[in-house]
Amino acid sequence: MAADDPWAPRAERFVDAHYATLRGRVRLYVIGSHLREHLPPPPARLVDVGGGGGNQSVPLARDGYQVTIVDPSAAMLARAEARLAAEPGEVAARVRLVQASAEDAREALDGARFAGVLCHGVIMYVDDPRPFVTALAGLAEPGGIVSLVAKNARVLATRPALEGNWAGALAAFDTDRQVNGLGLDTRADTVEDLTALLAEHGAERIAWYGVRLFTDGWTPAQLGAADDDLALEVELQASRRDPYRRLSRLFHLVARCGTGP
Numbered sequence: 001m002a003a004d005d006p007w008a009p010r011a012e013r014f015v016d017a018h019y020a021t022l023r024g025r026v027r028l029y030v031i032g033s034h035l036r037e038h039l040p041p042p043p044a045r046l047v048d049v050g051g052g053g054g055n056q057s058v059p060l061a062r063d064g065y066q067v068t069i070v071d072p073s074a075a076m077l078a079r080a081e082a083r084l085a086a087e088p089g090e091v092a093a094r095v096r097l098v099q100a101s102a103e104d105a106r107e108a109l110d111g112a113r114f115a116g117v118l119c120h121g122v123i124m125y126v127d128d129p130r131p132f133v134t135a136l137a138g139l140a141e142p143g144g145i146v147s148l149v150a151k152n153a154r155v156l157a158t159r160p161a162l163e164g165n166w167a168g169a170l171a172a173f174d175t176d177r178q179v180n181g182l183g184l185d186t187r188a189d190t191v192e193d194l195t196a197l198l199a200e201h202g203a204e205r206i207a208w209y210g211v212r213l214f215t216d217g218w219t220p221a222q223l224g225a226a227d228d229d230l231a232l233e234v235e236l237q238a239s240r241r242d243p244y245r246r247l248s249r250l251f252h253l254v255a256r257c258g259t260g261p
Contacts, residue, residue, distance in 0.1 A: 007052075007073035010182050015053030015079040018181075022231060026215045028055060029232045030239050031120060031149060031252055034209050035060070038145055038254050042066075043094075044115040047139055049102045050122030053079035054095065057118065058087065061094040065116075068109065072101045102126075102135045113141040120149035121250065124186040129197060137201035140257040146203050148253045149211060151178075153188035155247055159216060194253055202258035209239040210248025 007014070018024040039046070042064030048057040051069035053076055061067045071077050077097050084092040100108035102119070117139045126132045133148075140146050153176045160168035172178060176188045195205045215231060238244035245251070 005073050005075055006184070008075035010184075011053070011073065011075040011079050014182060015055065015076065019055050022215050022228060023212060024055075025228070026212050026232060026235045027121075027250070028059075030209070030211050030236050031056060031147075032059065033236055034207070034239070034252055034254065035116075035118070035147060038147070038207065039065075039116045040145070045112075046116040046118060047105070047109070047112075047114045049105060049117065049119040049136060049139070051080070051118065051120075052076040054083050056120055058083055058091070058095065061091050062087070064094070066094050068096045068098060068112075068114070070098045070100050070102070070105045070108070072099065074099055102132055105135060106138050109139075112139075114139055114144060115141060116145045116147065118147045120147070120252075121151075123148065123194075124151040124180075124188065125184065127187065129187075129189060129194065133194070133197040134201060137198065137203050137257065140203065142257060142259045144257045146198060146255045146257065148194060148198075148255070149250055150194060150253070151186055151188040152210075152246075152248060152251050153190050155249065156188055158247070159249070191251055191253060195255075198253070198255045203255040204258075205253060205255045207254045208245075209252040209254075210245030211239060211250035211252050213238045213244055213248040216249040 043066050045066045046060060047068045047070060049070050051057050052071055054069055057067045057069055069080055077099055080097055084095055098108055117136050119136055123129055123132055136146055156178050157169040157172040160172060178186055180186050191208050212235060215235060
């Protein structure tokens with residue numbers, strides 16, 4: 001029931017409307033570019049925890065990866081199912097949909113472990129990141145990649161300030177929480193804190209990037225096609241360079257799990 005699924009009334013708005021905007025396309029393009037630098041080649045097995053409508057992982061299935069999307073929201077998985085129905089049969093056959101939370105994923109997947117564990121823009125919705133990170137690390141096989149995208153706690157004042165919401169900007173300096181565009185309360189992290197949590201589980205950070213700086217709320221939602229392509233490339237360059245990556249709204253942390261048993 002929708003009352004039990006907070007994403008049910010928001011699924012269409014997030015899966016379709018958000019990713020139709022420049023901000024949404026930047027997120028997919030930048031993170032997708034990073035992933036292709038670090039994931040093992042297809043047909044490696046990936047799990048996308050909180051993967052929702054499959055916006056990030058269905059393109060990976062097109063590339064030949066075997067993808068499991070795990071999400072606690074039936075409404076979000078229904079969006080993924082609809083997306084897969086429009087894909088060629090061989091692509092849809094590479095994707096499995098499983099309804100479960102991150103903490104329950106290992107049991108729901110019968111203890112399976114994966115070459116790549118993706119979790120993008122989900123940890124911001126949990127109050128305590130520790131059990132969440134533990135669950136993600138537990139899904140990775142030895143040598144596997146954990147790809148984690150979180151909200152950047154260092155820059156929460158930026159968006160309200162650029163909107164002219166000075167009271168909101170002032171309050172944001174001393175908090176790690178903020179209501180997002182979907183009207184949901186979110187929590188922010190730092191690169192250092194999540195790096196340390198992953199290291200506790202034998203996952204060593206091998207790279208980190210910014211995600212979305214110049215297109216985060218103060219540029220038009222839609223540009224012309226030529227400008228749109230240029231904006232994607234500018235954001236990709238900014239994601240890899242200081243000081244730009246440090247000022248981005250989100251950050252993308254990539255870690256490799258130990259090769260022991």
